Amino acid sequence: MGQNFRLANLGLINRDKKISFKFNGKKYFGFEGDTIASALLANGIHLVGRSFKYHRPRGFFGAGVDEPYAIVQMVRNKETEPNVRATEQELFEGLDAKSVNCWPSVNFDIGAINNFFNKFLPAGFYYKTFMWPKSFWYRVYEPFIRKAAGFGVASTKYDSERYEHKYEYCDLLITGSGPAGLAGAYTAAKSGARIILAEEKPRFGGSLLTSDVNIGNQSGKDWADKIIAELKEMPNVTIKNRAQVFGYYDHNMLVMSEKVSDHLPKSKKFTPKQRLWYVRAKEVLISSGSIERPIVFGNNDTPGVVLASAAKEYLKVYGVLVGKKPLVFTNNDSAYETAIEFKKYGIDVIVLDTRINPKSEIIEEAKDLGIEIKFSHVVVAANGYKKVKSAQISKLSDNKKDLGKIEIIKCDCICVSGFWTPTIHLSSQSGNKTKFDEKIDAFVPGTSKQNETTIGSANGIFNLEETLKKSFEKGQELAKKITNNDLKISVPQVSEKKSTNHDKFWCVPLPDKKNYKRFLDFQNDVTVSDIELALREGYRSIEHVKRYTTLGMATDQGKTSNLNGLQLVSDVENKVVPSVGHTTFRPPYTPVSIGAIVGREVGKHSKPTRKSPMHSWHEKNNAIFVDAGIWLRPRYYKKGNEDLFEASKREAENVRKNVGVCDVTTLGKIDIKGPDAAEFLNRVYTNAWLKLPVGKARYGVMLREDGIVMDDGTTTRISENHYHMTTTTAQAANVLSHLEYYLQLVWPDLNVNVVSTTEQWAGAAIAGPKSRDLLQKLFPDLDTSNDGLPFMGYVESKLFGVTAKIFRISFSGELAYEVNVESDNGNYMWEKIMDIGKEFKIQPYGTEALSTLRIEMGHVAGTELDGRTIPYDNGLDGLVSKNKDFIGKRSLNRKAFIATNRQKVVGVVPLDKKTSIPEGSHLVVDENAKLPNPKLGHISASCWSVEYNNPFSLAILKDGKNMIGKKLFALSPLKNKSIPVEIVSSHYVDPKGERVRS
Amino acid sequence: MLYIFCPHCGLRSQNEFSYGGDATVKRPALNKEVSDEQWNNFVYNRKSPRGKHVELWQHISGCRQWIKVQRDTVTHEIFKTVEANKEI
Missing domain, CATH: 3.30.1360.120 (Probable tRNA modification gtpase trme; domain 1)
Incomplete structure (x- = not known):
């Protein structure tokens, strides 16, 4: 299939290396450096999945970590992997991915019927419906919900990939390699500080890769490349791409997941798939950037509606057009860069700007290029089911509340920009109390709690010159604190055409008599009306609204939806956003695989193994081992076809008759x-x-x-x-x-x-x-x-x-x-x-014979000294001194401990002298009593007495002293056994202890 | 993961330590008559303060010394650590 949407000679992909891959069983081509998303878009594929609740067709919305829709199931190296973001997963030869949440196929999905019954799926649907009848829960509801939930299928096979953990210490950790991160890292590194620079994407540079700016006398991207090249040469710098710092924990410990091999068809020998870094940093520079937020309008989830920044990234990084008849819908300047890029490559584009008459260099440039701009205009709704076909647009009244006459214009994509939301997850996780910045309509970090400093657009600064100036300053300030070097780096000249003002407009009103779905949260299908319903039903706290409607939940954790949700709640409640507050930012920022969290501690490596110096002898002599804590001990030594019972009996008998030797190194x-x-x-x-x-x-x-x-x-x-x-x-x-x-x-x-x-x-x-x-x-x-x-x-x-x-x-x-x-x-x-x-x-x-010997002698061990018994219970009265004080003595006076009918260790023999009593069995008077049958005690240890050749057990029995000679039943409902038994002395063999003294 | 200053070894990660409970609890002297209430307070009853708390940690994977740590139970901030025989 031809790549009809790929432009020649544009982008940062390697066009010399063609890569074939499969999507939903069909073969496509892409290039090295593509993501699944960019390669599919180049092939004109927009439909990638179905939405969670209504099964509406979904395409690509973002170009990276913010993507809510494009989650696929992927096969890599014969292992299936769920929850893979197509916008992040890099292409490799033989990659095989398929859509999730649809059946039988993404094109024809039976679940889409939900879309037409949506009146029955309002907010809180699950809570309202699955409450009754109670008996339905296990049989009907739970299996149904389990089947409907989730984005893909986890593998049930053993994960043969290798994951590693790494502990690292540094002076300064920088999270993100955009302009702010690079400036901070460069100054600190030059001052001699030990730094780690982490970038979540494969390419360094952040927004500089796509924005039309100059730093010094070079383009933003060239400047970034030069800085990165220089940093890579420095011995005090560790620089990692594909590395997401996902959590900020106590005492400046941050955790980062590095995807070492996920972009390769399979991991190289001795190389992990992923590596988890525990980084203890003296200082942290958070330069995590910002995420573009959408403007809410009717059917804004139709495939072809994308973030303007994503459209620009597909164009500039991958040379891919998200559409050939684009419409740009914005309330700020940044989307003009997208429009200009389209125009540069000969694509006619229309810009709808909610602002009345904004002025800036970039708008002038757009006008000069002949781009059609409609101010005070909005997209009311997208038309099209599996792909945008046209847009209903209208003029917006000056008070932003009323629509004019609806007009339909043809387009195949709508690039939307509702301004930028700083990524404050890490700052907030550090304990920093965030504050609302009216100017940008978003939350920014407040006062630092730990040693963290947030810079650049993560701190709400969207002007490049200011970002660079402040980031150089901060880098220098922190480096001075750490290294005592006071290095001044002059800030280069910056030219940037866009301004940072925006229109505080985020949601297009519905036209008369129309009831378009307007999505806030794309991943969980939460619409404006769901939130309104939750508020009508009395949900007030934003945390409750979140859990009731699922706004901002699931794998994207509301990266594109949270702020619009807050806007809506505050609008309906007539409050200001800061008084509504935001939900808690909890780590991880992006999903982390369980394999990475577990690391190398799997299987027998989950704990250390201790072996005695005689271990190899035991091995050579057919020892069957048992875990004793972290020790390995011989349980028995197998001769011929013996089983555990026969071997341990032989071994114990030999001790009673001749002599035996047991490895007791582990004591x-x-x-x-x-x-x-x-x-x-x-x-x-x-x-x-x-x-x-x-x-x-x-x-x-x-x-x-x-x-x-x-x-x-x-x-x-x-x-x-x-x-x-x-x-x-x-x-x-x-x-x-x-x-x-x-x-x-x-x-x-x-x-x-x-x-x-x-x-x-x-x-x-x-x-x-x-x-x-x-x-x-x-x-x-x-x-x-x-x-x-x-x-x-x-x-x-x-x-x-x-x-x-x-x-x-x-x-x-x-x-x-x-x-x-x-x-x-x-x-x-x-x-x-x-x-x-x-x-x-x-x-x-081995230990089995050892147990037999001690049980029939009535020596108490771990199963009797089980953390619930006092010395008197174990017949150790003679060892408790009356004449001196010792640890715990005062407690032995407690009422319950001096009760005359206390539990005691006793011996138990089955009446038939044949049936072994399962350990854990309960001792009861009446085997047929109504359940729960009153329990008098339990069997703590069982063996086959080699002295008398019949089963013998120890038990902890209530009033055991007076029970000797009584007949009871040992009940084991687990083994479905009821055994008539007699209570005897625990000292079954040699009660006077003559042998040890012989 | 906390970063705990061991007065004998310096700053070490939490996974080298094991927690030992409230450091302000005093064991009644040996051979001394104590009431049930005093004894129960020593063995069982603990406060669970919100805020500053002086607690015991043992540097089990290091010097094996028990140390006293003053920590904020809300923010995990550690204000001070001292050797076992010193008071905070």
């Missing part, structure tokens, strides 16, 4: 040193610590101040003022912070130091009746007798020359030892144990 370890260490432990733990002799370990329980058990573990007195504390794997970090809190803030007088040594020691637990024999072979010189190394004893020895710490402690309830060596020697230790243990039939055991 938290804290080194505690200092003359007051004993006193400190005595305050931290519930039991007594002052008299623990050197060379002995003790089990301890620590509470939070509210009396709840925080953690348990053993602590060993290594020497007079040196203790080795162990914590559970899960609580290691919390316990360290807890200890530091008390030492630094509560008892700073205690002379104690704590430091984590978890990663310094590798640990192996050797458990089972034959563990002493094994230990003796590992440490031939050691006296391993019950007298030489008694239960809870500690000794240091050499394991074939390697220093080892030996603790006689047991988690399994068997005779057991824990051997610690420095981490680097961990694997050596493990291999020695396995090698020498062979004759004692040693087997490694």
Whole structure:
């Protein structure tokens, strides 16, 4: 297909590189540097989508970030992507895009029937309609709304693209490379400040790319190119295009999304698709520019109605005509540049200007070129359905309220300009309270809250000379503050033909007996009458009007509609705009992909993985791993076709019968040193610590101040003022912070130091009746007798020359030892144990067997110490000292904690001795009671007792002390199970604890 | 993300710190008789002031020191930070 709307030799695109792409299944051509929008327009395609509510045909309205309509679904590198703005997406070879919000096609859309039933779709339609009957919500309304909502379809596949995060610090961040940004950046960079200059578009220069101005003796664009070239050479400058600073957060942290590869058919190797920058800037220059706002008139959403600035951009950047019979409709000078551009390329253009008799250099130039100008004229309505065919125009009375006789003129596009709205999103997000500027009919930033300065048209300055002067000044002022260099740069001569005054006219009245739709918000189909209705229904706050009508919502967040909406509310309410106020500007300024926000923290990179020094041995020996916090621990070691149950049973049985070895490196370890260490432990733990002799370990329980058990573990007195504390794997970090809190803030007088040594020691637990024999072979010189190394004893020895710490402690309830060596020697230790243990039939055991062993012994662990239980609940009464104070003791006096029928840890056995009880099951008296069945307790841990060869569980049961011997039911509605059970002692195996002392 | 001045390390980003609650709460001395009300005030009852608030942060991914930070709960402005043993 020919590019009938492309002019030869004009624009900044690369005409040597032709690019083919598909739109709605049809093949087109464009050039490198085109956007989807410019390439389609060059091919004469205006119809790109259907509107949200009425499914009216929609075309292109803007040429960039402000675009409300042209949102497409795109396929890039075999991955579908919704919510792509056709005015921003650059063309690449093979790009495949299609329209959204239409079915079966954009040309023939069944949903367009809504347009004719629009009386039934007023503001708040959803709120009014979907309220009743209640039962319809899940079955009918929700599926319907879900189907109708949104602009496209998200992929359900794993996103294989790479996204990166970058943290950056700079002296000065400049957001936008228009004249203001360039002037500010240039001065600051020359003064030696470290700057980042971010530009959302692919090309630098902002308005200088399209406006007809001269700076010095060159065109605006040439001046911008020269400055950019110079900046790029400077080492203190980072300059990024396709980078949108979308949020201004606390303490001068700004976040920027850089589209690194979106303009390429696929990302290059080692290059991300997008990069998210967290920039902490000492100062910020906000030069985000301004967005042209439309004038509201009848059927102003017809394809072919475009912003005048967009028409100019298509012409000057892409060499594309949005139409060949253009009509320009304006209330200010800037649209004259558009008209003149058309005329320059031989296109006849008519200008309708709402002003009575404005005077400026540019109007004179337009007149001299022979452009037809009608002052005091307006477009009343656009004619045409899928494309503008003509316009109804009329003279406007001097009071701007009455229309004259309607006249129809033929045209194929209407370029509209209702003056400019400063882009104050970032300034407002920084905490800056905005103020209304009567002169420009828009909000501008007020007093700076953080270290931010807004310059150029973002600050409501539309005159280039003033913009450059102030921006050079600000750049210099900030640079001086940062670098102490006071560099003066002289402001170049500027020639600009347009003036900055405008007519405060924004909405064309309806002619008699006509009811044209006049759109305020194009993306959400919000019309003038919707807002009027909301106000009649009593909505007053602009935030409420927004949510009720959806004005300014969705992906464009009202970039072209907010101000006209405010004008309307203030007109109807007879207020002034500043008293109506604007809605909150929340980040992000433009949509940011979830991938970019998540960055590299996906899959297994979502958290760090910690491995013990013996990890590779476990891997080689068929360990199946389980996540234990951020650690990976062997759950069981698979032999042949064993499953989890069989393997863990085998491993646990071997511990009870022979000897097993378990990797306990993951236990938290804290080194505690200092003359007051004993006193400190005595305050931290519930039991007594002052008299623990050197060379002995003790089990301890620590509470939070509210009396709840925080953690348990053993602590060993290594020497007079040196203790080795162990914590559970899960609580290691919390316990360290807890200890530091008390030492630094509560008892700073205690002379104690704590430091984590978890990663310094590798640990192996050797458990089972034959563990002493094994230990003796590992440490031939050691006296391993019950007298030489008694239960809870500690000794240091050499394991074939390697220093080892030996603790006689047991988690399994068997005779057991824990051997610690420095981490680097961990694997050596493990291999020695396995090698020498062979004759004692040693087997490694994982966390599943470990659980089995501790459950049938009735040792409480994380599932009982669940943040809701106190020591008495866990049968730890003997560990709570009556004679001393400790953290959390005062809370144990609370009424609920001393109640006689408190919950207790008990054992549970199924009556049939066969059915395993699911963890989490509720214990109830009557299995058939009416739901919710009164719950007496819950199953906290279950195992298959290897000692008795039947299932056994632990439970936390109300009045558990008096329930032993009772028969209850364990109900698991999730597993649809009801199991008759008997309550027994939690100490199911070796209740007297003889084995550990044997 | 806040920018917190650690008195030991200098200005660091919030993600190096962990929040520790109201810094003005004083733990009753050990072995001292306290009423239920006093104890409950220490364990549970906290004010949620609008405006200036002195709070604890721990520089967990840095020097591991607990510090006191005076912050505005509305604007997040940080006025002052001091070491654990100093008062604001």
